[in-house]
Amino acid sequence: MSETLTHLDSNGNAHMIDVSDKDVTKRTATARSVVKMLPETLKKVIEGGLPKGDVLATVRIAGIQAAKKTPELIPLCHPLMLTKITVGINVLDDCRIEILCTCALSGKTGVEMEALTGASVAALTLYDMCKAVDKGITIVETSLLEKHGGKSGSWSVNNG
Structure with a gap:
């Protein structure tokens, strides 16, 4: 792990x-967000009743669009020519949805922020689409799960 913060001179x-x-090098990263809501809200999301x-x-389109616009939102991110963006959605239980975003490219800097x-x-x-029927929705986690490529190689939450 680096002893210095790279974005400071x-x-x-x-x-x-x-x-x-x-x-x-080929670089990939996967991040996740978990959203918690009422079971009735989740049922409406799944069945299309909102x-x-x-x-x-x-939600998928928003995630893809956001990844492409990362350097417009995060001041010191390099503009990247992403070659792949996927947004997967998994129901974890009766009240939580997991969103997985994976980005990839061949380039000189990583895609964790994307x-x-x-x-x-x-x-x-997801919050915006459901807030009319559920005021208590919470985003309970956003984290990097894994990254591959570049000088530092691979890292995952499972092996630190």
């Missing part, structure tokens, strides 16, 4: 790091 000022000398339309399709942004905005979109 020697004077402690924020800056975008120079990746021009880094090797191009007034705003197809919730799950909208995966985290995609999962986060997908979760926020």
Whole structure:
């Protein structure tokens, strides 16, 4: 693990790091968000019974769009030519939905922030689509699950 914060220069000022000398490697990252809601709300999401339309399709599209727009939202992220973005949705139990966002590219910098942004905005979109029928929805987790590629290699939540 690095001893320094890469987005700070020697004077402690924020800056975008120079990746021009880094090797191009295949890089992937997967992040997750978990959204908790009432069982009745989850049932309506699954069965398509909410007034705003197809919730799950909208959530997937929002996650993909957000991953592509990450450098517009996170100030020091490099603009990337993502080659793959997937947003998966899994029902965990009668009141929780897991959103998984995976991003990939061949490039000089990682895609962790893109995966985290995609999962986060997908979760926020799920909240927005359901808030009319459930005021108590909570986003209970957003985290990086794994990343591969680059100088630091692979990392996953299972092996730290």
